[in-house]
Amino acid sequence: MTDVTIRMPTPLRGFIGGLDQVTVPASTVGEALAVLTAGREPLRDRLFTSDGELRRFVNVYLGRDDVRRIGGLEAALPAGATLTVMVALAGG
Amino acid sequence: MSLKDRRLAELRSRIPEIPAAAAHARQREGSLLVDVREDEETAAGSPAGALRLPRGFLELRIEDKAPDTARPILLICAGGTRSLFAAEDLKRLGYQDVGSVEGGFSAWKAAGLPVEVPPALDASQRERYRRHLTMPEVGERGQHRLLQSRVALIGAGGLGSPVAMYLAAAGVGRLTLIDDDRVERSNLQRQILHAESRLGQRKVESGRTALLDLNPTIEVVAQDARIEAANVLDLLGGHDVVVDGSDNLPTRYLVNDACLRLGVPVVYGAIFRFEGQVSVFGGGPAAQRPCYRCLFPEPPPAEYAPSCAEAGVLGVLPGVIGTIMAAETVKLLLGLGQPLAGRLLLYDGLRGEFNEIAVPVDPDCASCSGRAGPELRDLAAVCGA
Numbered sequence: 001m002t003d004v005t006i007r008m009p010t011p012l013r014g015f016i017g018g019l020d021q022v023t024v025p026a027s028t029v030g031e032a033l034a035v036l037t038a039g040r041e042p043l044r045d046r047l048f049t050s051d052g053e054l055r056r057f058v059n060v061y062l063g064r065d066d067v068r069r070i071g072g073l074e075a076a077l078p079a080g081a082t083l084t085v086m087v088a089l090a091g092g
Numbered sequence: 093m094s095l096k097d098r099r100l101a102e103l104r105s106r107i108p109e110i111p112a113a114a115a116h117a118r119q120r121e122g123s124l125l126v127d128v129r130e131d132e133e134t135a136a137g138s139p140a141g142a143l144r145l146p147r148g149f150l151e152l153r154i155e156d157k158a159p160d161t162a163r164p165i166l167l168i169c170a171g172g173t174r175s176l177f178a179a180e181d182l183k184r185l186g187y188q189d190v191g192s193v194e195g196g197f198s199a200w201k202a203a204g205l206p207v208e209v210p211p212a213l214d215a216s217q218r219e220r221y222r223r224h225l226t227m228p229e230v231g232e233r234g235q236h237r238l239l240q241s242r243v244a245l246i247g248a249g250g251l252g253s254p255v256a257m258y259l260a261a262a263g264v265g266r267l268t269l270i271d272d273d274r275v276e277r278s279n280l281q282r283q284i285l286h287a288e289s290r291l292g293q294r295k296v297e298s299g300r301t302a303l304l305d306l307n308p309t310i311e312v313v314a315q316d317a318r319i320e321a322a323n324v325l326d327l328l329g330g331h332d333v334v335v336d337g338s339d340n341l342p343t344r345y346l347v348n349d350a351c352l353r354l355g356v357p358v359v360y361g362a363i364f365r366f367e368g369q370v371s372v373f374g375g376g377p378a379a380q381r382p383c384y385r386c387l388f389p390e391p392p393p394a395e396y397a398p399s400c401a402e403a404g405v406l407g408v409l410p411g412v413i414g415t416i417m418a419a420e421t422v423k424l425l426l427g428l429g430q431p432l433a434g435r436l437l438l439y440d441g442l443r444g445e446f447n448e449i450a451v452p453v454d455p456d457c458a459s460c461s462g463r464a465g466p467e468l469r470d471l472a473a474v475c476g477a
Contacts, residue, residue, distance in 0.1 A: 007447075009367065010364050010365045010366065010367040011364060020440070020442065020443070046396060055392075055396070056389055056390055057388060057389075057390060057391065057392040057396065059387070059388070061449045061450075064435075064448060064449050064450045065449075065450055066449075066450070066452075069452070084438075084447070084449060086438075086449070087392070088341060088344075088362070088388045088391065088392070089362035089363060089364045089367065089368075089369055090339060090340050090341045090344070090362065090364075090397075090403070091250070091339055091362060091363045091364045091403045091405055092247045092249055092250055092251045092252070092336075092337040092338050092339040092361065092362060092363065092410070
C-alpha cells in the first residue's frame with residue numbers, strides 16, 4: 001500500500017469538491033480509483049461501466065502511460081505514483 | 093605575372109578543379125555543391141540543389157550547413173576564380189575534401205546542367221523576416237518554404253486567434269480561416285483576432301482584416317462555413333497542415349478522420365477553464381503517428397459529454413495553448429525538431445504546470461489502423477447538461 005496522487009481533469013473536479021488532485025492509499029490502479037469513488041456514486045458512474053470496466057472515453061495514466069496498456073486496473077502502483085484521469089476537452 | 097595570377101597558379105596546383113559535368117555527378121553522389129556568388133548573381137539562376145552561400149559569409153556559416161568536415165565540398169562561382177580562393181579558405185577552416193568547379197557557372201550552363209532560379213525575397217520581405225533569416229534553422233530556404241505553405245485553421249476563435257496571428261506574422265503564405273460564426277462582444281475577452289470595431293462581422297472576415305493588417309503580403313482565404321462530412325475534404329484538401337481549434341467534439345472527430353484520408357497532419361489543441369491539451373496527430377508515415385481516435389476512440393454519450401453551453405475559459409488560456417500550436421505548426425512546415433506527436437502536453441494553468449502523457453499508436457484504432465480510409469460522417473452534437 002502506497003500513497004498515490006490522483007490528478008483530476010477540470011470537467012470532473014466538481015465530483016470531488018472542486019479539488020484538482022487527491023491523495024489516497026492503494027496498491028493497484030483499481031484500488032486507488034475505488035477509494036476515489038467510494039461514496040461518490042455519480043463519479044463512479046462517470047468513470048466505470050456497470051461491469052466495473054473503465055469507460056472508453058475516460059483515460060487513466062500511471063505516470064505517462066495509459067493503464068490499459070500496462071495491466072489495466074490490476075496494474076501495481078509504485079511508491080509515490082501519480083495517476084492522471086483524463087477526458088476529452090471540447091473547447092477552442 | 094600579376095600577384096593575382098601568381099596566387100591563382102599556386103592555388104591551382106593544390107586545389108582540384110573539377111569539370112562541370114563531373115561536379116554534377118559528384119553532387120548527385122553526395123558532395124555538397126556551394127554557389128559562392130553574391131545574391132544578385134544567383135538571383136538569375138544557380139545550379140539546382142546548390143547551397144547558396146556568398147563568399148563573404150562562407151566561413152561564418154558553412155559549419156551550420158556542413159557540420160561534417162569530411163563531406164566532399166565543391167565550390168562554384170561565375171568563372172572558377174573566386175571559388176578557388178574560397179576553397180583555400182575552407183581547407184584552412186578544416187574541410188578535408190574541397191574542390192572548385194572549373195569554368196564556374198558559365199561552364200555549368202554551357203554543359204546544359206540543371207539550373208534553378210531561387211525564389212527571391214524582396215527588400216521588404218528581408219526586413220520583415222530578418223529574425224528568421226539570421227537563424228540557420230530557418231534561413232532563406234525555410235522562409236521560402238513558409239511563404240509557399242498552406243495552413244487551414246478550423247475555428248477563428250480562442251485558439252484560432254493566436255495561431256493565425258503568429259502564422260501570419262511568420263509569413264505562412266496562405267491561411268484558410270474556417271468558421272461560420274459572427275463576432276460577439278463576449279468573444280473579445282480571449283479572441284484577439286477580433287475587435288470592438290468589427291462586432292457583428294463574420295469571424296472569417298474580421299480575422300482576415302486583422303491578419304492582413306499584420307502581414308499584407310500573405311493570402312488569407314475566408315471560408316464562412318461549418319465543417320461537415322459533405323464539405324470537409326474540399327475545405328481541408330490542398331493544405332500542408334490543419335490546425336484544429338474547433339469548439340466541439342463532432343468536428344474534432346470529423347477533422348481527424350478527414351485528415352487521415354488526406355494524409356495531412358493535425359495540430360490539435362483543446363481548452364477548458366484553466367486547463368489545456370496540445371498534440372500533433374497523423375500526417376506521418378502510416379501507423380507511425382497516432383490519431384485523435386488513438387487517444388479518444390469515441391466521444392462520450394450525451395449524458396457524459398462536456399456541456400454545450402458556452403464553456404468558461406480564462407481569457408489568456410487559449411494564448412498559452414494556441415502559441416504552442418503555432419510553434420508546432422511552423423516546426424511541421426519546416427521539418428524542424430521533434431513534433432509533439434505520440435504525446436499529449438497537458439497544461440494546468442492554476443498550478444503553472446506542464447505534464448506530458450504518452451499517446452502511442454493504437455493498433456486497433458478504428459480510424460488509422462485500417463487499410464481503407466475512415467468513413468466520414470457527421471456525429472450528432474453531443475451535449476451534457
